[in-house]
Amino acid sequence: MGSIAPTAVELDASVVKVTRSTNLRNVPLPGSLDELSHSYCSDHMVTVRWTFTNGWETPEVKPFQNLSIPPTASCLHYATECFEGMKVYRGYDGKLRLFRPDLNGQRLSNSAIRASLPSFRFGELKRLIAKLMQIDGLRWLPKDQPGKFLYLRPTLIGSGTQLGVQAPNEATLFIIAVPWPDPSSKLKNIPGEASGLKLLASEPDTIRAWPGGFGYAKLGANYGPSLAAHGKAQAQGFDQVLWLFGDDRQVTEAGASNFFIVWENAQTGKRELVTAPLENQLILPGVTRRSVLELARTHLTQVVGDLGALEVVEKTFTIGDVEAAWKEGRVIEAFVCGTAFFITPVKLIRNGDVDIELLKAGQRAGYAALIKSWLEAIMYGKDGQEAHEWSYLIENESEK
Amino acid sequence: MGSIAPTAVELDASVVKVTRSTNLRNVPLPGSLDELSHSYCSDHMVTVRWTFTNGWETPEVKPFQNLSIPPTASCLHYATECFEGMKVYRGYDGKLRLFRPDLNGQRLSNSAIRASLPSFRFGELKRLIAKLMQIDGLRWLPKDQPGKFLYLRPTLIGSGTQLGVQAPNEATLFIIAVPWPDPSSKLKNIPGEASGLKLLASEPDTIRAWPGGFGYAKLGANYGPSLAAHGKAQAQGFDQVLWLFGDDRQVTEAGASNFFIVWENAQTGKRELVTAPLENQLILPGVTRRSVLELARTHLTQVVGDLGALEVVEKTFTIGDVEAAWKEGRVIEAFVCGTAFFITPVKLIRNGDVDIELLKAGQRAGYAALIKSWLEAIMYGKDGQEAHEWSYLIENESEK
Numbered sequence: 001m002g003s004i005a006p007t008a009v010e011l012d013a014s015v016v017k018v019t020r021s022t023n024l025r026n027v028p029l030p031g032s033l034d035e036l037s038h039s040y041c042s043d044h045m046v047t048v049r050w051t052f053t054n055g056w057e058t059p060e061v062k063p064f065q066n067l068s069i070p071p072t073a074s075c076l077h078y079a080t081e082c083f084e085g086m087k088v089y090r091g092y093d094g095k096l097r098l099f100r101p102d103l104n105g106q107r108l109s110n111s112a113i114r115a116s117l118p119s120f121r122f123g124e125l126k127r128l129i130a131k132l133m134q135i136d137g138l139r140w141l142p143k144d145q146p147g148k149f150l151y152l153r154p155t156l157i158g159s160g161t162q163l164g165v166q167a168p169n170e171a172t173l174f175i176i177a178v179p180w181p182d183p184s185s186k187l188k189n190i191p192g193e194a195s196g197l198k199l200l201a202s203e204p205d206t207i208r209a210w211p212g213g214f215g216y217a218k219l220g221a222n223y224g225p226s227l228a229a230h231g232k233a234q235a236q237g238f239d240q241v242l243w244l245f246g247d248d249r250q251v252t253e254a255g256a257s258n259f260f261i262v263w264e265n266a267q268t269g270k271r272e273l274v275t276a277p278l279e280n281q282l283i284l285p286g287v288t289r290r291s292v293l294e295l296a297r298t299h300l301t302q303v304v305g306d307l308g309a310l311e312v313v314e315k316t317f318t319i320g321d322v323e324a325a326w327k328e329g330r331v332i333e334a335f336v337c338g339t340a341f342f343i344t345p346v347k348l349i350r351n352g353d354v355d356i357e358l359l360k361a362g363q364r365a366g367y368a369a370l371i372k373s374w375l376e377a378i379m380y381g382k383d384g385q386e387a388h389e390w391s392y393l394i395e396n397e398s399e400k
Numbered sequence: 401m402g403s404i405a406p407t408a409v410e411l412d413a414s415v416v417k418v419t420r421s422t423n424l425r426n427v428p429l430p431g432s433l434d435e436l437s438h439s440y441c442s443d444h445m446v447t448v449r450w451t452f453t454n455g456w457e458t459p460e461v462k463p464f465q466n467l468s469i470p471p472t473a474s475c476l477h478y479a480t481e482c483f484e485g486m487k488v489y490r491g492y493d494g495k496l497r498l499f500r501p502d503l504n505g506q507r508l509s510n511s512a513i514r515a516s517l518p519s520f521r522f523g524e525l526k527r528l529i530a531k532l533m534q535i536d537g538l539r540w541l542p543k544d545q546p547g548k549f550l551y552l553r554p555t556l557i558g559s560g561t562q563l564g565v566q567a568p569n570e571a572t573l574f575i576i577a578v579p580w581p582d583p584s585s586k587l588k589n590i591p592g593e594a595s596g597l598k599l600l601a602s603e604p605d606t607i608r609a610w611p612g613g614f615g616y617a618k619l620g621a622n623y624g625p626s627l628a629a630h631g632k633a634q635a636q637g638f639d640q641v642l643w644l645f646g647d648d649r650q651v652t653e654a655g656a657s658n659f660f661i662v663w664e665n666a667q668t669g670k671r672e673l674v675t676a677p678l679e680n681q682l683i684l685p686g687v688t689r690r691s692v693l694e695l696a697r698t699h700l701t702q703v704v705g706d707l708g709a710l711e712v713v714e715k716t717f718t719i720g721d722v723e724a725a726w727k728e729g730r731v732i733e734a735f736v737c738g739t740a741f742f743i744t745p746v747k748l749i750r751n752g753d754v755d756i757e758l759l760k761a762g763q764r765a766g767y768a769a770l771i772k773s774w775l776e777a778i779m780y781g782k783d784g785q786e787a788h789e790w791s792y793l794i795e796n797e798s799e800k
Contacts, residue, residue, distance in 0.1 A: 039472050039561035067476075068466040071576050072439050076467075076557055078627065079479035079620035116627035153563065157476055158624075161439035163553065163578055165656055165740075167627050176471050178563060207612030212605050214625045220479030221621035224558075225614045227478065227516035227567050256565055340565075 008055025011048065011120035011173075013127035018135070020044075021063035027140055028179050035179045042136040042150065046128050046175035049159075050118045053169075061131050064176065067159075074158030074168040081220040082111035084125075085339040086152040088133055088177065088394070090141040091381030096133055096394040099379050101126035103287045107218060108154055114217040116167035117156050125154060130394045132175055137397045140177065147380055151180035151340075180340075194359040196347030197336060199254050200238040201319055202229060208243040208253065209282045215252075216281040223256070230255065240336070242319070242349055245282055249319045252282050254346070257338035258289040261322060262310065262367055264330040270311050271332065273300065273367065277314040288337040291390070292371055299374070300367065307366050319351050326356045334358045335368035343372040408455025411448065411520035411573075413527035418535070420444075421463035427540055428579050435579045442536040442550065446528050446575035449559075450518045453569075461531050464576065467559075474558030474568040481620040482511035484525075485739040486552040488533055488577065488794070490541040491781030496533055496794040499779050501526035503687045507618060508554060514617040516567035517556050525554060530794045532575055537797045540577065547780055551580035551740075580740075594759040596747030597736060599654050600638040601719055602629060608643040608653065609682045615652075616681040623656070630655065640736070642719070642749055645682055649719045652682050654746070657738035658689040661722060662710065662767055664730040670711050671732065673700065673767065677714040688737040691790070692771055699774070700767065707766050719751050726756045734758045735768035743772040 021043045028034035041064045048059040074080040084104040089097045105122030112119050129152060133141075141148050153176050160170030202208070206229045208222065209215025215222060226241070233241045240255030251259060253276070260275045273296050276283050293312060300310045325331045334346040345365035349356040359365060377383040378390050385391075421443045428434035441464045448459040474480040484504040489497045505522030512519050529552060533541075541548050553576050560570030602608070606629045608622065609615025615622060626641070633641045640655030651659060653676070660675045673696050676683050693712060700710045725731045734746040745765035749756040759765060777783040778790050785791075 037562065038564035039470070041472065045471060064471070066468040066470055069469050070439070070466055071445060071464070071555070071574055072441065072553075072578070074624075076475060076481055076555060077483050077553070077620055078623035079481060080624040080627070081476055081479060083477050114628065115624045116631060151563075153472075153477070155471070155476060162437065163551075164438035165623060165627070165630070167631050174471055178472070205612050207610060210607060210610035210613065212607035213610065213613075219621075219625060220477055221619075221625055223478035223565060224474075224480040224515045225619060225621055227480070227565070228514065230565070231516060231567050 008053070009057075011056040011124045013059055013124040013131065015058060016128070016131045017058050017060045019060065019062040020135070023063070024139070025064075031181070036181055038178065038180065040179060042140045042177040044132055044135050046132050046173075048128070048173040050171040050173070051169065056118075056120065059128055059131070061135060067172070067174070069159060070161045072161050072163040074160060074162065077163065078158070078165065079219070079221045079224075080115050080117055080158030080168050081155065082108060082115050082117065082218050083153060083155040083220070084108045084218060086129070086154065087149045087339060087379075088129065088137070088141065088152055089149045089379045090143070090146050091386075092146040093381045093386050094143045094146070095381055096137050096141065096397065097379060097381060098126055098129060098392040098394065100287055100291065100390045101129065101392050103290065104154070107285065107287075108156065111217040111219055112156050114214050115219050117158060117171050120173075126392050128175060129154070132177060133394050134397050136177060137394065138399065140179070149180070150177045152177055192361050194345075194347045194361050194363055196345035196359045196365070197239040197254070198237065198348045199240050199242040199346055199350070200233040200236065201242045201349060201351040202244050207245060209245070211280055211282065215283060216278065216285060218284060238350065244319055250276065250316050251319055251322065252276050253284065254336040255341075257336035257341045258283065258286045259334070259336050259346075260292065261334040262332040263325045264332070266325070266328070266330065271308050272313050273310045274313045274315060274317055277316060286338055288339060288342070288375070291375060292337055292343070295371055295374055304370065307370065310367070319349075322349065323351060323354060323356055326358070331358055333365040333367060335365055343368050343375065408453070409457075411456040411524045413459060413524040413531065415458060416528070416531045417458050417460045419460065419462040420535070423463070424539070425464075431581070436581055438578065438580065440579060442540045442577040444532055444536050446532050446573075448528070448573040450571040450573070451569065456518075456520065459528055459531070461535060467572070467574070469559060470561040472561050472563040474560060474562065477563065478558070478565065479619070479621045479624075480515050480517055480558030480568050481555065482508060482515050482517065482618050483553060483555040483620070484508045484618060486529070486554065487549045487739060487779075488529065488537070488541065488552055489779045490543070490546050490548045491786075492546040493781045493786055494543045494546070495781055496537050496541065496797065497779060497781060498526055498529060498792040498794065500687050500691065500790045501529065501792050503690070504554070507685065507687075508556065511617040511619055512556050514614050515619050517558060517571050520573075526792050528575060529554070532577060533794050534797050536577060537794065538799065540579070549580070550577045552577055592761050594745075594747045594761050594763055596745035596759045596765070597639040597654070598637065598748045599640050599642040599746055599750070600633040600636060601642045601749060601751040602644050607645055609645070611680055611682065615683060616678065616685060618684060638750065644719055650676070650716050651719055651722065652676050653684065654736040655741075657736035657741045658683065658686045659734070659736055659746075660692065661734040662732040663725045664732070666725070666728070666730065671708050672713050673710045674713045674715060674717055677716060686738055688739060688742070688775070691775060692737055692743070695771055695774055704770065707770065710767070719749075722749065723751060723754060723756055726758070731758055733765040733767060735765055743768050743775065
């Protein structure tokens, strides 16, 4: 199981059963408790049931509601669950856009295989999201509020009734849309301090992922066990854990984001943009990570304004390398990236009893800001990026 | 979060709200499709809600039903879930028993902490199960059918509405009871072959657990990602994966059971009962594992009948050690143990292209059989073990 039987039906977003809500919810105001709650969803949701015998059933768009789940369902016992984090953007040209949604579709389908859930034709995911936003888009992202976004959460769970330890023979894909506060609004602005994330380097007794494990897949199993370390870091005033791995303490991820550093290479003296590699399957292949690398390789290998040219490198590096570069004054800046946190500078990493201060008050993470502005132009269709190849336009929004 | 606020209410099984089912289900016949389905539960279930603000609410016993779960619930996205596997036994003296239930309660509470879920007074778990079985016991385990059992599945999930990556602020503990086929009935009896499990040693590209991870906790996150390897092993005709770890390929667990081997030590020449240690937190601290060790240390360090005296050893050993012992004729027998598989001999381990045959046709795993008989006497209150300290009696079964 876990893959589609040869005769079973493929996921198909071309025919969708729609049931409209007759009880529309209030759209929360920016900064309201409802928006900050991370639990208030739009009026509708997508659900698609899959069975091993028949494959994917007809997708439904229906009023947002609780799921009815058997107490024996695989997702409640064996973490047969995976998800994606995406956003839908209201553009400055009035249009709704997704950002490289096929990369999310592909990753969700790959995660599904790792969790013994059904894979699917990944291109259908963006079409299902389009069906949802054609209905909820105009109310939840009004055309006169460009620059707004909703967080999207496509999720796939083992939802059948079998308690036996085996691949699920039934699954449910669902998609919800959630108003989400701007992540940068979560950063405390402390007078005399730079605005950026504070990361706490993980201890050797807590490891997020391991070779032969599943760190590269967006499985629920990567998150629940990491919450304790995350909570501990937050209680000490940090925003995220910087996850290290191995006896040499390699830098892998920051919280649920990818981590980048710009430094001068001690050997070559050249300025490098560095992030951990994908090969050992320890880190999540982030869509934002990939986009940052592609943009940097295209545009930042030459001088841009007052920013020096970069070499773009995916390689293993350790917290010791970071500390040494910082002590020798070779670090230019560091930032994390991902859908939830987008591109956010890192101002400090605490590693044991050393505070590695990466951004001082008044300093600016110039590369991060520039890359962020490029991505925003693509996401929100502005600055001449109205028709970028990374955008997927959602058309035919319905007036009611 | 993840632990109870100082003023919050503790889990308390002394007051339970009971709602009786008015629509009793058929009790499946042994060997029926319903019983084999692993998805057919008894008439009632236990649920207890916890909130960070108020702690544990009044437990409920109510008709078995689907759970209504918010699509944003933590358990569906971040695998904030843990469980226990237990059984309730109808004794030969007509009484209902649990086997060392406080060990399960303690482990569930420990697992909860690892998954940032609420811990609880572990002694209450057995009392909640008693409330359920006082209502369902007589119908589902009739007094005139001694030797029958139901599988029990206490489960704790993050059930609140917050999608943010953080410790759940709401959780639900539920307990269901499931008719379960005798695990030994799953073993194929092939003429000319011994009856026992066939294990496939895991490849280095798939590991179950790692140091600094959560292999020692009964989290859903340990199971879903292992289903792919399990399914692959089953497709090749094996019953379970033998999970190895590290460059030296240490033997850790077999499927979801603990693994024991009896061999002659090459150095000392002494006969040893060996299993992997708990210290490095790679394996689950099984209740059956612990009971096997305790019984063996008490009763098997001297000759019993035709079985030689054993030294009982918890230590790291490798698949290479097993293969060498087998080649040199030093292996006596091997078995797995756990609640689901109880005590089951291993007849073969395939490691790469080597088939390590541990039990030949006509041979008997004598130690496994003896330990199993001792445990059965305690579980089912027979052979003078009617009042063993490992038993918890469920009294006051209700007639309707």
